[in-house]
Amino acid sequence: MKHLIEKTLSSKRIFQGRVIDLYHEEVELPNGKTSKREIVKHPGAVAVIAMTDDHKMVMVKQYRKAMDRILVEIPAGKLEQGEEPIETAKRELEEETGYTCDSLRHIISFYTSPGFADELVHLYLAEELKVMETKAELDEDEFVDVLHLSLEEALTYIQTQQIYDAKTAYAVQYLQLRSAIGE
Amino acid sequence: MKHLIEKTLSSKRIFQGRVIDLYHEEVELPNGKTSKREIVKHPGAVAVIAMTDDHKMVMVKQYRKAMDRILVEIPAGKLEQGEEPIETAKRELEEETGYTCDSLRHIISFYTSPGFADELVHLYLAEELKVMETKAELDEDEFVDVLHLSLEEALTYIQTQQIYDAKTAYAVQYLQLRSAIGE
Numbered sequence: 001m002k003h004l005i006e007k008t009l010s011s012k013r014i015f016q017g018r019v020i021d022l023y024h025e026e027v028e029l030p031n032g033k034t035s036k037r038e039i040v041k042h043p044g045a046v047a048v049i050a051m052t053d054d055h056k057m058v059m060v061k062q063y064r065k066a067m068d069r070i071l072v073e074i075p076a077g078k079l080e081q082g083e084e085p086i087e088t089a090k091r092e093l094e095e096e097t098g099y100t101c102d103s104l105r106h107i108i109s110f111y112t113s114p115g116f117a118d119e120l121v122h123l124y125l126a127e128e129l130k131v132m133e134t135k136a137e138l139d140e141d142e143f144v145d146v147l148h149l150s151l152e153e154a155l156t157y158i159q160t161q162q163i164y165d166a167k168t169a170y171a172v173q174y175l176q177l178r179s180a181i182g183e
Numbered sequence: 184m185k186h187l188i189e190k191t192l193s194s195k196r197i198f199q200g201r202v203i204d205l206y207h208e209e210v211e212l213p214n215g216k217t218s219k220r221e222i223v224k225h226p227g228a229v230a231v232i233a234m235t236d237d238h239k240m241v242m243v244k245q246y247r248k249a250m251d252r253i254l255v256e257i258p259a260g261k262l263e264q265g266e267e268p269i270e271t272a273k274r275e276l277e278e279e280t281g282y283t284c285d286s287l288r289h290i291i292s293f294y295t296s297p298g299f300a301d302e303l304v305h306l307y308l309a310e311e312l313k314v315m316e317t318k319a320e321l322d323e324d325e326f327v328d329v330l331h332l333s334l335e336e337a338l339t340y341i342q343t344q345q346i347y348d349a350k351t352a353y354a355v356q357y358l359q360l361r362s363a364i365g366e
Contacts, residue, residue, distance in 0.1 A: 001253055004246040004326050014198050015205055017221040020299050022198055022205050027248060035324035037248040038200040040223060042299070063187040065210060065220040066301045067294060070184055078298070108341070110349040111250060112295045115261070116203050116225070118249045119296055121349070141218035143187050158291070166293040166304070166349040173356050180363040 003030050006037075019043075019078065020117075042119035046089040047076035047167040049107070049174065050099060050126040056148040057175070058097045058129070059168070063143070072147060072157055073168045076121070085109075085122040093126055094136040097146050102128035107174065112166060121167055151175050186213050189220075202226075202261065203300075225302035229272040230259035230350040232290070232357065233282060233309040239331040240358070241280045241312070242351070246326070255330060255340055256351045259304070268292075268305040276309055277319040280329050285311035290357065295349060304350055334358050 006027040015022040021041040029035055050058040061072050077092035079085060086104060094100050109122045138144065149157065154172045157163040163172065189210040198205040204224040212218055233241040244255050260275035262268060269287060277283050292305045321327065332340065337355045340346040346355065 001246075004244065004253055004328065006246055006248055008248075015207070015221075017207070018219065020221050020223070024198070024200070025248065029324055030326050033323070036201065038198075038203050039249045040203070040299070041249075042296075045298070061187065063184075063189055064294075064297045065189055065191075065208065066222045066224075066297060066299060070187055071294070071297055073297065076298075108352060109344075109347070110352045111247075111254070111347055112349050113225075113300060113302055114247045114249060114254055114256065114348045115228070115259075116223075116249060116302075117296060117300070119299075140216070141212055143213050145187065161292075164292070164294055165297045166295050166353065169291060169293045170349065170353050170356065173353065173360060177356060177360045177363060180360060 005030060006035075009034065038116055040113075040117035040119070042117055043079045043081075044085070044120045044122070045076055045078045046085050046092060046122045046124060047074050047171070048089050048093045048124050048126050049074055049171045050093055050097060050101065050129060052129050052148065056150055057154055057171070058099060059147045059149055059154075060096050060144040061147055062145075071164055072149075072162045073165055074171050076167065086124065089122070089124040089126070091136070094132060095138050096142075096144055098132050098135045099126075099129040100132050101126040102130070123167060123171065151179060188213060189218075192217065221299055223296075223300035223302070225300055226262045226264075227268070227303045227305070228259055228261045229268050229275060229305045229307060230257050230354070231272050231276045231307050231309050232257055232354045233276055233280060233284070233312060235312050235331065239333055240337055240354070241282060242330045242332055242337075243279050243327040244330055245328075254347055255332075255345045256348055257354050259350065269307065272305070272307040272309070274319070277315060278321050279325075279327055281315050281318045282309075282312040283315050284309040285313070306350060306354065334362060
């Protein structure tokens with residue numbers, strides 16, 4: 001694979017933030033020439049397909065500053081230091097939706113933007129949901145509305161671009177596939 | 184939706200790159216408190232599910248600096264200034280794989296990392312592929328191998344984490360769904 005791999009010649013941290021760090025790197029290309037790479041470092045995140053017993057997806061509506069718009073997404077959040085992804089999944093589900101779950105299993109993990117960022121999202125399926133007696137608290141800078149959508153409603157939300165992000169589109173398609181193969 | 188929306192108090196550009204820009208912003212939260220947001224601006228990108236007449240997906244194997252590893256992905260690339268996404272899709276397919284196509288249609292668009300970036304990926308389905316007589320040229324800092332994978336092979340690549348990114352996972356699931364509903 002030598003004809004594909006790049007070698008780091010220098011790496012400079014441009015920014016260290018609360019969520020992401022930015023690096024500017026000089027690399028040696030496989031042909032010996034040099035180029036620059038812009039790299040965002042991210043701690044990783046989880047996302048949760050949360051299904052109620054009556055087959056509704058629990059979603060959150062929230063404002064996203066990067067796009068200056070409100071999106072409807074499956075519950076999600078970034079990994080805290082030293083936290084196992086499955087713990088993050090349970091915590092984010094509880095904090096964002098007020099549900100906890102008796103069944104939580106890993107579906108798939110994927111990098112979201114491999115061209116410029118190392119963010120890896122771990123996707124879980126939460127079932128056997130129960131409303132929590134005492135609602136867990138959101139982060140102090142987080143504000144969300146909780147929605148319950150049938151698969152048909154979720155597909156309409158995709159058509160109208162209210163659902164407009166990769167992990168949620170993957171989640172809806174996952175349920176379409178599960179329904180098509182009769183699981 | 185006022186109880187969700189954040190107001191920009193200040194915005195500072197930290198970095199202006201070839202691919203991404205980074206902004207650090209101060210916002211007023213819906214409850215009147217303030218917080219900071221780290222925002223990556225990206226020109227947007229396309230990705231192409233390219234199917235040969237014998238039902239193979241055309242994929243590219245490439246080194247990704249952000250993760251320091253080789254990934255197998257569907258052909259993709261970022262929008263150039265003033266370029267329509269469907270033109271980018273055709274160009275990237277030709278440059279990365281050496282195929283052109285007679286049929287190209289939009290499937291879905293999605294933000295990849297709404298928590299920190301505005302990258303929007305437009306996904307296309309390319310069919311009726313033809314090998315180009317004169318191969319289009321890759322960007323001078325791009326090195327890729329072309330692969331042809333059946334759906335079954337692609338699913339194995341997901342299990343072994345050689346396919347490990349959101350757009351390609353979505354694409355494979357799209358073909359699974361199409362196969363399940365007999366299209």
